Amino acid sequence: MAADIRPKRPFRWHIGIFLAPAVLVYTAIMILPLAGTLQLSLFRNIEQHQIFVGLDNFRTLFGDPNWSVNFWNALRNNVWFFIIHMLVQNPIGVMLAALLSSPRLRFAAFYRTAIFVPTILSFVIVGFAWKLILSPLWGVAPHMMDLVGLKSFFTPWLGKEQYALTALSLISVWQFVGIPMMLIYAALLSIPEEVIEAAECDGITGMSQFWKIKLPLILPSIGIISILTFVGNFNAFDLIYTAQGALAGPNYSTDILGTFLYRAFFGFQLQVGDPNMGAAIATMMFLIILGGVCVYLFLVQTRLRRYQF
Amino acid sequence: MSTATRSLPRTIGAHAILLTYTAIALFPVILVIMNSFKSRAGIFGAPLTPPTPGTFDLIGYTTVIGQGDFTHYFQNSLVVTVASLFFVLLFGAMAAFALSEYRFRGNTLMGLYLALGIMIPIRLGTVAILQLMVASGLVNTLTALILVYTAQGLPLAVFILSEFMKQVSDDLKNAGRIDGLSEYTIFFRLVLPLVRPSMATVAVFTMIPIWNDLWFPLILAPSEETKTVTLGAQLFLGQFVTNWNAILAALSLAIMPVLILYVIFSRQLIRGITSGAVK
Numbered sequence: 001m002a003a004d005i006r007p008k009r010p011f012r013w014h015i016g017i018f019l020a021p022a023v024l025v026y027t028a029i030m031i032l033p034l035a036g037t038l039q040l041s042l043f044r045n046i047e048q049h050q051i052f053v054g055l056d057n058f059r060t061l062f063g064d065p066n067w068s069v070n071f072w073n074a075l076r077n078n079v080w081f082f083i084i085h086m087l088v089q090n091p092i093g094v095m096l097a098a099l100l101s102s103p104r105l106r107f108a109a110f111y112r113t114a115i116f117v118p119t120i121l122s123f124v125i126v127g128f129a130w131k132l133i134l135s136p137l138w139g140v141a142p143h144m145m146d147l148v149g150l151k152s153f154f155t156p157w158l159g160k161e162q163y164a165l166t167a168l169s170l171i172s173v174w175q176f177v178g179i180p181m182m183l184i185y186a187a188l189l190s191i192p193e194e195v196i197e198a199a200e201c202d203g204i205t206g207m208s209q210f211w212k213i214k215l216p217l218i219l220p221s222i223g224i225i226s227i228l229t230f231v232g233n234f235n236a237f238d239l240i241y242t243a244q245g246a247l248a249g250p251n252y253s254t255d256i257l258g259t260f261l262y263r264a265f266f267g268f269q270l271q272v273g274d275p276n277m278g279a280a281i282a283t284m285m286f287l288i289i290l291g292g293v294c295v296y297l298f299l300v301q302t303r304l305r306r307y308q309f
Numbered sequence: 310m311s312t313a314t315r316s317l318p319r320t321i322g323a324h325a326i327l328l329t330y331t332a333i334a335l336f337p338v339i340l341v342i343m344n345s346f347k348s349r350a351g352i353f354g355a356p357l358t359p360p361t362p363g364t365f366d367l368i369g370y371t372t373v374i375g376q377g378d379f380t381h382y383f384q385n386s387l388v389v390t391v392a393s394l395f396f397v398l399l400f401g402a403m404a405a406f407a408l409s410e411y412r413f414r415g416n417t418l419m420g421l422y423l424a425l426g427i428m429i430p431i432r433l434g435t436v437a438i439l440q441l442m443v444a445s446g447l448v449n450t451l452t453a454l455i456l457v458y459t460a461q462g463l464p465l466a467v468f469i470l471s472e473f474m475k476q477v478s479d480d481l482k483n484a485g486r487i488d489g490l491s492e493y494t495i496f497f498r499l500v501l502p503l504v505r506p507s508m509a510t511v512a513v514f515t516m517i518p519i520w521n522d523l524w525f526p527l528i529l530a531p532s533e534e535t536k537t538v539t540l541g542a543q544l545f546l547g548q549f550v551t552n553w554n555a556i557l558a559a560l561s562l563a564i565m566p567v568l569i570l571y572v573i574f575s576r577q578l579i580r581g582i583t584s585g586a587v588k
Binding site: 012014015017018019021022023025026028029030031032033034035036037040092095096099100102105106107109110111112113114115116117118119120121122123124125126128129130132133138139140143144174177178182206227231235237238241242258261265266275278279282285286289290293 | 316319320323324326327328330331333334335337338340341352353356357396399400401403404406407408411413419422423425426428429430431432433434435436437438439440441456457459460461463464467491492493496517520521522523524528539542543546553556557560563564567568571572575578579
């Protein structure tokens with residue numbers, strides 16, 4: 001915030017005044033609590049006093065079977081959650097964007113608007129609506145599968161340990177596919193007409209035009225949606241909480257870091273909430289997300305060439 | 310344009326895929342809304358047909374409106390969203406103006422500092438945020454939520470708005486300076502009106518996550534007085550697991566305001582995204 005201190009120029013107060021509210025609120029409510037949480041993870045509440053215990057909380061988190069089993073389980077589930085998003089959500093998003101951006105496509109605005117609808121709905125609605133649809137009580141899903149002769153494949157996916165997490169990941173994909181679609185669509189629109197025309201002159205059209213010309217040009221945007229997906233997934237909580245509750249059933253099979261943090265910090269049923277362990281888990285999430293962002297910034301982004309037109 | 314880009318089978322194929330996906334995207338929403346207007350027998354007997362005079366029933370809606378304090382929750386959500394939005398836009402635009410207009414020592418550093426929050430979610434600081442709110446007596450107040458959401462929305466707002474403010478012509482601002490306008494007048498009277506379209510984009514981006522958030526209302530303001538509509542709906546749905554009419558009606562009531570707003574503002578939102586606001 002320090003203004004240039006040149007002899008002629010008086011101190012420019014207005015810069016400080018313009019910056020102050022944003023910087024104050026942001027620092028007080030976001031940065032300091034974030035730092036405070038990292039710090040709390042090094043303390044433990046012993047007889048009403050916060051005692052510095054170094055890395056003991058992390059030792060408990062990784063070493064004590066009461067915690068470590070749940071932690072590794074949540075981390076594993078979270079990685080699977082992320083993999084499904086990368087393999088299903090982003091390719092579908094890219095495909096939809098590629099189709100939408102084809103020239104003179106009718107109703108493009110309608111498709112765009114409709115496909116983005118799930119993204120604006122709250123997790124509560126999405127979680128519950130899908131819970132109802134997949135419920136064997138209502139019978140919408142088995143009925144629809146019957147229409148295409150697949151009824152024998154129906155099981156209550158959300159209630160089975162081996163399927164629940166995948167089913168929830170796909171629900172989340174259904175909800176968020178609009179975001180990669182829009183960002184890639186924007187990137188495709190910004191490719192100049194001349195490049196496409198040059199490709200056409202060389203006889204490259206249709207699919208090969210997409211793979212050889214457009215895809216390399218939108219790689220930076222694919223990098224961005226990947227990191228956005230990563231941050232969003234490792235920070236997810238709401239969908240699991242609304243669909244399966246804080247215990248992330250059945251038998252913790254849909255537990256991800258967000259729900260694990262909630263239970264550790266707030267306590268649930270028999271478990272007593274422990275802010276310090278909560279802070280330790282939040283710190284781990286912070287490190288994971290920071291790691292992902294760093295990999296993106298230093299390894300991915302610097303290697304992807306940005307084309308300026 | 311050459312004919313190669315307009316072959317008929319390809320167009321039909323594109324429409325087929327897009328239509329299929331549109332159906333997948335809209336099906337659950339339509340299904341829920343459709344069935345919310347049916348009697349219990351209609352919901353279970355023929356879930357896939359629209360309500361007929363025989364199955365039409367508003368029992369779900371009367372239950373919800375009779376039971377839940379939804380107008381109150383709705384009001385809370387509205388207050389929180391509008392107030393946070395106001396502060397995000399005002400403070401965000403001011404900071405963006407300072408960063409894009411003036412060259413001063415630490416400019417880039419300040420920009421990076423504010424951009425940190427785009428990547429690191431505020432949720433990770435929850436433990437200390439709760440302590441802070443307890444210490445300042447703000448637990449179970451809407452103020453706590455407004456503060457948190459303002460901080461949450463600022464980084465992206467500053468980032469997007471400063472991109473747009475760089476495009477406002479320098480000549481205009483310098484003309485204002487020659488006419489003796491103060492820097493504040495230049496900001497409020499010249500620059501703000503010019504970036505209004507991008508403010509709308511930022512508003513939509515900021516609004517959706519705030520309106521839909523469950524985590525902070527659950528932790529910072531779970532009392533009856535301060536429940537937001539998202540949290541209220543969540544608890545309500547938990548209580549009425551077996552009353553399908555009520556659940557479907559509550560879901561529809563939660564979907565419709567957002568859906569209506571979206572249909573009105575979708576042009577703005579999509580233009581915002583595709584205009585390269587998020588590069």
